[in-house]
Amino acid sequence: MSITYFTEGAGLAIMLAAFVIATQLAYIVTSRTGKKTMAGLVAISTSFISLGIFVLVLSANLQTSMFNGNEAAMIPRLWAGLLIPSSAFMIYRALTGSEEGAEPAGRTDKVIAVLSALIISAALMDYLGYFICSAAFIFMCMYALGYRKFLMALLISGSWVAFSYLVFYRLLYVSLPLGSIIRAVFDI
Amino acid sequence: MVVTNLLNGLVRIMNLQSLLVMTVGVVVGILAGAMPGISPSMGVALMVPFTFKMDPSNALIFLVAIYIAANYGGAITAVTINTPGTPSAAVTSFDGYPMCKQGRAGWGLGMSLVASVVGGIFSVIILIAFAGPLAKVALKFWPQEYFSLAVLGLSATASLGGKDWLKVLVSTLIGLLLCTVGMDPILGVKRFNFNYVPLYDGFTFIPALIGLLAISEVLSEISEFNFVTQNVTAALKTSWPGIRDYWKVKWTMLRASVIGTIVGIFPGAGATIAAFISYDIERRISRTPERFGTGIPEGVCAGEAADSASVGGALVPMLTLGIPGSATTAVLIGALMIHDLQPGPELFTKHPDVVFNLYSSMFVANIIMLFVGTWGSRIWVNVTRVRKEILFPFIFSFALIGSYAVRSSMVDVAICIGFGILGWILRKFKFPLPPMVLGMVLGTMAEVNLRRAVMIGGTWAVFQRPISLVLLILSAMSFALPIYGEIKRRKKKAA
Numbered sequence: 272m273s274i275t276y277f278t279e280g281a282g283l284a285i286m287l288a289a290f291v292i293a294t295q296l297a298y299i300v301t302s303r304t305g306k307k308t309m310a311g312l313v314a315i316s317t318s319f320i321s322l323g324i325f326v327l328v329l330s331a332n333l334q335t336s337m338f339n340g341n342e343a344a345m346i347p348r349l350w351a352g353l354l355i356p357s358s359a360f361m362i363y364r365a366l367t368g369s370e371e372g373a374e375p376a377g378r379t380d381k382v383i384a385v386l387s388a389l390i391i392s393a394a395l396m397d398y399l400g401y402f403i404c405s406a407a408f409i410f411m412c413m414y415a416l417g418y419r420k421f422l423m424a425l426l427i428s429g430s431w432v433a434f435s436y437l438v439f440y441r442l443l444y445v446s447l448p449l450g451s452i453i454r455a456v457f458d459i
Numbered sequence: 460m461v462v463t464n465l466l467n468g469l470v471r472i473m474n475l476q477s478l479l480v481m482t483v484g485v486v487v488g489i490l491a492g493a494m495p496g497i498s499p500s501m502g503v504a505l506m507v508p509f510t511f512k513m514d515p516s517n518a519l520i521f522l523v524a525i526y527i528a529a530n531y532g533g534a535i536t537a538v539t540i541n542t543p544g545t546p547s548a549a550v551t552s553f554d555g556y557p558m559c560k561q562g563r564a565g566w567g568l569g570m571s572l573v574a575s576v577v578g579g580i581f582s583v584i585i586l587i588a589f590a591g592p593l594a595k596v597a598l599k600f601w602p603q604e605y606f607s608l609a610v611l612g613l614s615a616t617a618s619l620g621g622k623d624w625l626k627v628l629v630s631t632l633i634g635l636l637l638c639t640v641g642m643d644p645i646l647g648v649k650r651f652n653f654n655y656v657p658l659y660d661g662f663t664f665i666p667a668l669i670g671l672l673a674i675s676e677v678l679s680e681i682s683e684f685n686f687v688t689q690n691v692t693a694a695l696k697t698s699w700p701g702i703r704d705y706w707k708v709k710w711t712m713l714r715a716s717v718i719g720t721i722v723g724i725f726p727g728a729g730a731t732i733a734a735f736i737s738y739d740i741e742r743r744i745s746r747t748p749e750r751f752g753t754g755i756p757e758g759v760c761a762g763e764a765a766d767s768a769s770v771g772g773a774l775v776p777m778l779t780l781g782i783p784g785s786a787t788t789a790v791l792i793g794a795l796m797i798h799d800l801q802p803g804p805e806l807f808t809k810h811p812d813v814v815f816n817l818y819s820s821m822f823v824a825n826i827i828m829l830f831v832g833t834w835g836s837r838i839w840v841n842v843t844r845v846r847k848e849i850l851f852p853f854i855f856s857f858a859l860i861g862s863y864a865v866r867s868s869m870v871d872v873a874i875c876i877g878f879g880i881l882g883w884i885l886r887k888f889k890f891p892l893p894p895m896v897l898g899m900v901l902g903t904m905a906e907v908n909l910r911r912a913v914m915i916g917g918t919w920a921v922f923q924r925p926i927s928l929v930l931l932i933l934s935a936m937s938f939a940l941p942i943y944g945e946i947k948r949r950k951k952k953a954a
Binding site: 311312315316319322323326329330333341342343345346347350351353354357358360361364370371372373374376377378379381382385386389390393396397401405408409412413416417418427431435439443444445446447448 | 508509511512625626628629632633635636639643645646648650651678681682683684846847848849851852853855856859860863864867869872873876880883884885886887888889905906909910913914
């Protein structure tokens with residue numbers, strides 16, 4: 272089996288799955304060996320090693336039109352070649368107590384709520400248009416962050432829509448997506 | 460010649476449109492700087508989309524005015540509520556806040572404003588004096604020297620990472636690797652884009668920067684979930700210093716301006732380090748060092764003048780060599796590229812009007828800041844009253860619209876969100892993001908020039924030209940310094 276097998280199709284999927292498993296394993300193993308605070312850093316360093324290997328493997332498939340001593344894979348290989356040992360050294364330092372662990376997790380639930388609202392509104396923008404999606408996002412985001420004055424939240428969302436319409440759409444001619452549904456309904 | 464060009468630049472920007480652009484830039488910058496949670500780089504990144512319809516000169520003037528004013532804006536909240544709006548303003552709070560507690564908030568604000576203006580103007584003079592000659596020298600550089608310069612720019616950030624040098628290195632390498640996605644700049648070979656057309660040119664720079672600098676910062680603040688607002692207007696009803704009071708601290712301002720400009724020139728150093736070094740030196744040479752931290756004008760001026768002077772310093776390598784000295788100048792480089800302007804020595808030969816308009820505008824922007832800052836202190840400080848539950852959704856919305864506006868593409872919005880999440884995760888594990896940004900900015904410069912150098916002179920070409928070799932030795936030294944420091948610390952600890 273040639274290394275180029277892993278650069279596309281099933282081979283690529285197998286390689287990516289292997290990287291995910293390696294990162295998970297790194298987290299689990301480190302957690303169970305009394306270095307729980309370092310588990311995250313070890314896992315993220317493992318993912319960087321995976322990234323380096325990923326780049327090295329993919330660069331094997333780059334068109335090798337060598338010209339006077341250089342080729343397209345030269346620089347990616349150089350950076351990946353430096354990233355892998357650096358990340359491995361990071362793992363060593365994390366396990367020997369020379370590195371600081373992660374910050375406290377904090378309110379990850381709030382982050383996930385806000386990110387979900389952001390991603391959903393961005394995903395729906397092609398269909399519902401920028402103005403509806405951004406108004407809904409601002410309202411949802413304020414709610415997720417604990418703001419409970421609903422009337423004010425509605426007013427703020429509406430003000431943003433008016434501001435973005437006047438400044439971005441009218442004044443700066445940013446072609447904000449109107450949305451396929453809105454276009455169909457209003458026959459724009 | 461320089462003076463004539465400068466005066467011509469001044470004449471060109473003395474029109475209603477440019478003055479308005481500068482004034483709006485100063486106001487936006489002060490507000491962004493005063494608002495804890497919005498850094499100057501984030502403020503500039505979020506405002507880049509507003510410049511798309513401007514002519515390149517006004518776009519640059521607008522963004523640099525924000526940069527200048529944001530560095531001062533941080534002092535307002537540092538003095539009044541002991542919450543620096545920007546990291547570099549932390550030094551201003553050492554003496555500014557005690558002044559406020561003594562009922563002399565006006566003194567703290569006045570001193571910080573005048574020191575900012577003095578530092579800003581001084582650094583522009585240095586910028587004008589050095590940028591032109593440096594650009595002329597840079598025109599004679601070969602690819603070898605440009606590659607070595609890029610390496611020096613990258614390694615300088617590692618040297619400032621202290622004990623976090625490894626995280627700085629990894630962060631830089633991630634930035635450099637991300638830069639390799641897209642078309643190979645020499646041979647035109649497709650790299651790592653999986654035949655996905657929107658990625659043929661790689662990750663769009665501005666959306667990636669907005670994600671890294673703005674989205675990740677807001678996500679970090681949300682995860683801390685410490686949304687406290689403070690009432691500050693009572694602190695401002697005090698007297699302001701007079702001209703004689705400012706005159707008494709002239710040497711402090713001048714020294715701080717020199718330090719700020721010099722530190723600003725070094726890639727990766729930035730305003731925060733400049734302010735701390737200046738404050739420390741001022742305290743050491745003072746006859747009454749014990750008074751520092753108790754609310755003395757010298758303490759406020761030392762930090763604030765250096766902070767503002769670092770802006771002009773950071774623009775020296777950016778304009779002349781295309782090397783960003785800070786995250787904000789990295790954003791400025793991205794903005795310049797959008798307007799088809801390539802920072803570097805050719806900017807001086809191909810677009811001297813843009814360069815001299817910028818110089819002139821920096822003088823004018825500082826003067827505008829003096830008036831706007833004096834007149835509006837009572838108003839600007841109210842931005843701290845804006846609840847973060849309201850502010851954050853707006854920052855997200857600005858980020859999304861700004862990313863979309865670059866190419867009218869939802870892919871860029873996805874890039875912005877993706878980089879935001881990546882930045883948030885890296886922040887969690889205390890990986891500094893500015894080196895990653897520098898890696899993304901300098902990646903192409905390093906690659907193109909290394910490969911050109913190899914084509915010209917073979918594998919070891921970069922070691923064959925003396926200037927290139929000296930720059931590489933300096934890079935190696937600046938990279939080795941923190942490693943040596945750590946070894947020394949360990950030995951000390953073991954003993």
